[in-house]
Each structure stands twice: as structure tokens, then as C-alpha cells.
Amino acid sequence: MTQLVDQWGRPVRKRELTREVAGPSLTGVRSPLTGYPGDGLDPRRLANILREADEGHPERQLELAEAMEERDLHYVGVLGTRKRSVTQLDITVEDASSEVTDKRIAEELRTWLLRDELEEELFDILDSIGKGYSFTEIIWEQSAGQFWPVRLEARDPRWFRFDRRDLKTPILIGENGQDEPLPAYKFIHPRIRAKSGITPRSGICRAVTWAYLFKMYTLRDWAIFTQTYGQPLRVGKYPIGASEDDRNTLFRAVANIAGDCAAIMPEGMEIEFKETGNVGASVDLYESRADWLDKQVSKAVLGQTATTDAEVGGLGSGKEHRMVQEDIERADAKALSGALNRDLVRPWVDLNYRGHGRYPRIVIARPEAEDLAKWMQTVGEAVDRGLAVAEDDVYAKLGLRRPSEGAKILRPGGQNAPQAPGQPGAGDGNPPESAVKYPLNTLAALSAAVGRDDERGRSAGGTAPLDIAVDQLAEEAAPEIEAMLGQIEAMIAAAGSLEELREMMLGAFDEIPTETLAQVLGEAFTAMHLAGVAEVADEDDG
Incomplete structure (x- = not known):
């Protein structure tokens, strides 16, 4: 008997399929605790983090990507929009053929896709949009010789590396810190690239890191400016000949008046509040710079700005920008469908129907608008010319169910009548008067x-x-x-x-x-x- 292998030529070991091989451990190298490379981030430190990823050690780059999603509200908003737009799309299954076995396999897959947890699992799989790749472990269950995926567990991408020879082949970091090849048929590994190149450099986070760094500088300077000039300058005046104790009392009053909003001083002392001029222009500068950086992030993530940055009018706005976002949505949906078909559907069929060689296809897509009236006219004309058309295809196209026994059937001109067997007027030659019309x-x-x-x-x-x-x-x-x-x-x-x-x-x-x-x-x-x-x-x- 030939050995069953995956797409990388690795042999399938069935005893590994039903156990977790990439779970976390507090004492091992796969710790759920993370570092914070975003603290004190500056251009030199950022360059070092990116260089480490290019050399095959993307751990700090992945930790920085997590910090960016937590600290930059605009980035997490547009990235979440892009992910959720795909998870909300319709999921259908195409039969491999019209044979009974292929239809049964496709129906098993459709049943599995009805799981309530699927949307959350797909959202985690789409973490590859931001980081360029993700790893989701398939936990299989075996019963009566059949394998069934009971759940999909998202795994921290820091627990994986890529072969130094090509920076493309994924490798699991073992319990002892040694690199191990990924077990066959155990992981869904999509790669959704923002750009061509080696895998650690293909994610959106690489392009967004510099905009994130400059935005953090802008927000820090804006906060300092607001703290310094948001309140008027306090100037204390004391009379000539005031003692040192009197001057110290006045200084404490001036220093604390902003926070305490109250102070006492000897009679004869005075405090003035000096308003700072041109503050509005300076504030506009910080806000404009932060908004400009947000627009660049919107372009990187969604391909446009009109649906996120509230720009009204102008060339290329509105409908055209939405079309650009839909193009990206279709590309993400195809990439996700391809990963599921390759890493989940194909292993499932090979494990349960070895040597079958035909696989159903998961299709994730937004339904295209279609003129059903024109379609019905075309089909009617084709049928009139002798083309055989299955009724099931017409029902499916129109989104209708085949009438059940005893159902009331709609007829032309409002001629509704029960037509199922056993019902009045169904084939007995004596339909009730209310059920028969003569068109x-x-x-x-x-x-x-x-x-x-x-x-x-x-x-x-x-x-x-x-x-x-x-x-x-x-x-x-x-x-x-x-x-x-x-x-x-x-x-x-x-x-x-x-x-x-x-x-x-x-x-x-x-x-x-x-x-x-x-x-x-x-x-x-x-x-x-x-x-x-x-x-x-x-x-x-x-």
C-alpha cells in the first residue's frame, strides 16, 4: 500500500491527527506570554525588528503587529472591517461530480459548515491578512474508521518559523526549542500577501509599521503640546521687599493652581493668567498629520479612503472606492477558499475515501446581482426549443423549495389549488369549484x-x-x-x-x-x- 503524503510530500501519521501538537505551555518555548517591542519604539529599533524577521526570526515583528492592533484604533478598525467582510460572505459547496459518492461527500462537508463556531474560526484564520500568514491546527476525531474535524484552534504564529533555505517552508518550534516539520494534515496555513516576496515580509503590518511609528510620535507631541499650552501661563507677582517665605508661598500657589484650582497667598501678592496665541494653528498641524497617516493606512488595508475617512465628493469617491474594496474582498475570499480546500477538504477526503481522487470545493463569495426575469425568459426559450432543463436547477436558481405533499400550488392568474396526491381535486377528475379556473x-x-x-x-x-x-x-x-x-x-x-x-x-x-x-x-x-x-x-x- 502506498504511503499517504501531504502537499509537501510529508507522510501522514494518523495517530498524530487526534492530538494537539502545537498547544501552548508555560514551561516550554511555546509560551502564551508575549513581549512588548512597541514600548519605546524608535526608527533604529524598528529597523532592527524588521531585519530580524528578514533573517528568519519574526517573533518580535509579530509581537509588534499585535501591539499595533491594540494601540492604533484606526488600524484595528480597518483591518477588522476587511476580515469581517469576508467572514460574512455566503459559503457554498460544489460537488466534485454528479456521482452518488461525490454528492455524499459534499453533503457531509455542507453539514460541517453549519457549525456555529465557524465564523469565529474563519476570523482567526484571516489573521494572515495583517501578518501575511497564520496557522490553525485541525483537531480531528476518529469514529468507526472515519475522521471528522471537531474544531479549528488558532495558534500563535510566534511558535512557527520558516526554513532558512527558502524562508517559505513552515516549521514548528518543538517543546525542546528544536525546529520540527509540520505534521501532515494538521494545519490550515493561508498566505494572504500585501506584496510579493518572502513570507515574513508579505504582510500588511510591514508596510504599516512606519506609519504607526510616525503617528505615535505625532500623538506624543500633541499630548505634550496640549498639556503645556492647553491651559494659560500662570504668572505670580510679589511686592518689593517680600521675604523668601512669601516668595516660596507664591510659587507653590502658582504651581499647584492648575491641579488644585485653589490657592492662598499673603495680601499684596498677585497672579496673572497669560493666554497663549496661535494655539489653534498648532493643534491643526498635529491633527492634519495624524489624519494623513490614517489615510495612508486605509489605502494599505482597504485600497481606498472614502468608506473610512468620511471624504465627501471628489474624483474617485463613493461608488468607485467601494468597488475597489469589493475587489480586495473577492481576492481575500478566494485565498481563504483555496486554503480551506487545500488544507482541510483534501485531507478530509483522502483520509476517509483514500484513492478517490475527486474533491468538493468550498466557495466563499458575495452573490452576484442577476436579472432573474431575463434568466427565466432565456431558459423558457431554450426549453421551447427542446433543451432538457432539470427542475431542481430552476428551483435552486430562484431560491425556492420543491412543493411538499399537500402544499397549495400557485397557478397563473391567481388560480391556487391543492395539487398534491390525496388532496381534493388531485387527479380525481372532480376538482372543487374554487380550485379550478379556465384561463x-x-x-x-x-x-x-x-x-x-x-x-x-x-x-x-x-x-x-x-x-x-x-x-x-x-x-x-x-x-x-x-x-x-x-x-x-x-x-x-x-x-x-x-x-x-x-x-x-x-x-x-x-x-x-x-x-x-x-x-x-x-x-x-x-x-x-x-x-x-x-x-x-x-x-x-x-
Whole structure:
């Protein structure tokens, strides 16, 4: 028996699938406790952090990325918007084929996707948008020889490295600190890149770090400026000849008046408050710089600024910016779908249906707006020309359920009637009066003609009631007959011999719609009978 291997050629060890291999430990190297490289961050320190990541040690870069999401409200807002826009999209499953086994596999996958925890798990998987990559461990459960993913556990990316030879192949940091290859079929490992290059340099956080650093400088200077100039300057005046104790008393009063809002001093001393001029212009400078940096972050994360920075009007705003964001959303959704199909669906099928070789596909996408009226018109015309269309496909396209037994069926012109087997009027030939309407005018027209000739009369070459019945039958039945003839013509064109044409016609007999034609013929025969009776009576009278 051949050895089952993953996409990297690593052998699958089934005993490892049901246990956690990358969990945290307080005493080992995979500690959940984190460092804070963002404290006291300056350009030199930031450059060193990024250089370490380029050399295959991204731990401090990942810790800085976490700190940026915690401290920069704008960055965590736009990054969260981008992640949540994907987790809210519809998730569908495409069958590998129409075979029974493939349909069963796809249905098992659909059932698993109904889990309430899935949205939170997908949000954690999309941590790769900010950092460039993420690792999610699959915890499998085995029962009756079948494997089932019971949960997806997000793992700290600091517990993984990349092979120094290519900085691409992921490696797990073992309990003893030694690098270990990732066990096969155990991890979902998406890579959502903001730029091309080695994996540690591909995340958005790399581009945003410098904007974050400069924004922190701006906010710090803004805070110092506000503290210094937000209140007026206090100046204390003491009379000539004041003692040293009097001067010290005055100074303490001036120093503490901002916080205490109260002070005492000897009589004759005075305190003035000097307002600082041009404070407004200085405040605008800090705010403008912080806003400009936020806009650059919005462009990096969402590709535009109109949906986050409240810009009104201007070229390229509004709808165009939203279209840019939707382009990024589609790209993220395709990347996530691809990672799930590669790292979850394929292993699942290989473990339970070894050698099957066909896999269903998870598709995450926003439903495209579609003109259903135009679609129905096109399908109707195709069916009229002989194209076989499955009813299930039409129901699925329209988002409708197939009627259950006993359901009340809607009919044209508000003609609603129970049509399921066993219900009144269902195939017994005696439908209740309220359940049957006559949309066709055959019977009404022919009945009106019974007992009368046209204005000229038969002796003057008028039309007899029976002739009227024949003409009305031809008019009412023509569309149905034309549809049948169109389908027969399509069969004649496709058949290679008379024997093949015969088999095609016999096979399609049950699918030819005959309900409307049968109704027309029934009404016409009734009217013809009445017309014939009228003619006989007229002849007897003559």
C-alpha cells in the first residue's frame, strides 16, 4: 500500500491527527506570554525588528503587529472591517461530480459548515491578512474508521518559523526549542500577501509599521503640546521687599493652581493668567498629520479612503472606492477558499475515501446581482426549443423549495389549488369549484356560438358553430403544438438514424408538457359536441 503524503510530500501519521501538537505551555518555548517591542519604539529599533524577521526570526515583528492592533484604533478598525467582510460572505459547496459518492461527500462537508463556531474560526484564520500568514491546527476525531474535524484552534504564529533555505517552508518550534516539520494534515496555513516576496515580509503590518511609528510620535507631541499650552501661563507677582517665605508661598500657589484650582497667598501678592496665541494653528498641524497617516493606512488595508475617512465628493469617491474594496474582498475570499480546500477538504477526503481522487470545493463569495426575469425568459426559450432543463436547477436558481405533499400550488392568474396526491381535486377528475379556473377562452367562445350562426346565416355562406369550434381549437392549441414540433425537430437534427430518433422520441415522451394541450382539447371537444348538437337540431327544424 502506498504511503499517504501531504502537499509537501510529508507522510501522514494518523495517530498524530487526534492530538494537539502545537498547544501552548508555560514551561516550554511555546509560551502564551508575549513581549512588548512597541514600548519605546524608535526608527533604529524598528529597523532592527524588521531585519530580524528578514533573517528568519519574526517573533518580535509579530509581537509588534499585535501591539499595533491594540494601540492604533484606526488600524484595528480597518483591518477588522476587511476580515469581517469576508467572514460574512455566503459559503457554498460544489460537488466534485454528479456521482452518488461525490454528492455524499459534499453533503457531509455542507453539514460541517453549519457549525456555529465557524465564523469565529474563519476570523482567526484571516489573521494572515495583517501578518501575511497564520496557522490553525485541525483537531480531528476518529469514529468507526472515519475522521471528522471537531474544531479549528488558532495558534500563535510566534511558535512557527520558516526554513532558512527558502524562508517559505513552515516549521514548528518543538517543546525542546528544536525546529520540527509540520505534521501532515494538521494545519490550515493561508498566505494572504500585501506584496510579493518572502513570507515574513508579505504582510500588511510591514508596510504599516512606519506609519504607526510616525503617528505615535505625532500623538506624543500633541499630548505634550496640549498639556503645556492647553491651559494659560500662570504668572505670580510679589511686592518689593517680600521675604523668601512669601516668595516660596507664591510659587507653590502658582504651581499647584492648575491641579488644585485653589490657592492662598499673603495680601499684596498677585497672579496673572497669560493666554497663549496661535494655539489653534498648532493643534491643526498635529491633527492634519495624524489624519494623513490614517489615510495612508486605509489605502494599505482597504485600497481606498472614502468608506473610512468620511471624504465627501471628489474624483474617485463613493461608488468607485467601494468597488475597489469589493475587489480586495473577492481576492481575500478566494485565498481563504483555496486554503480551506487545500488544507482541510483534501485531507478530509483522502483520509476517509483514500484513492478517490475527486474533491468538493468550498466557495466563499458575495452573490452576484442577476436579472432573474431575463434568466427565466432565456431558459423558457431554450426549453421551447427542446433543451432538457432539470427542475431542481430552476428551483435552486430562484431560491425556492420543491412543493411538499399537500402544499397549495400557485397557478397563473391567481388560480391556487391543492395539487398534491390525496388532496381534493388531485387527479380525481372532480376538482372543487374554487380550485379550478379556465384561463383559456375556448369553452366560453364555443359555447357562445352554440345555437347561432353568424349574421349572414348558413344559407348565405355564414360560418356554422362547428366551424367556429374548429377555428377556435386551432388558435388555442397552436402554441402547444408548435412547442412539441420544435422539440421533435431538435431530435431529428440530433439523431443519426431512424432507430436513434425513435429511441429519443420514446425517451422524451414523458417529459413533453401536455397538461395545457389536454385542457384545450378537452374544452374543445365539449364545445364541439355542443355545436354538433346545435347543428343537428337546426337541420331537424329546417
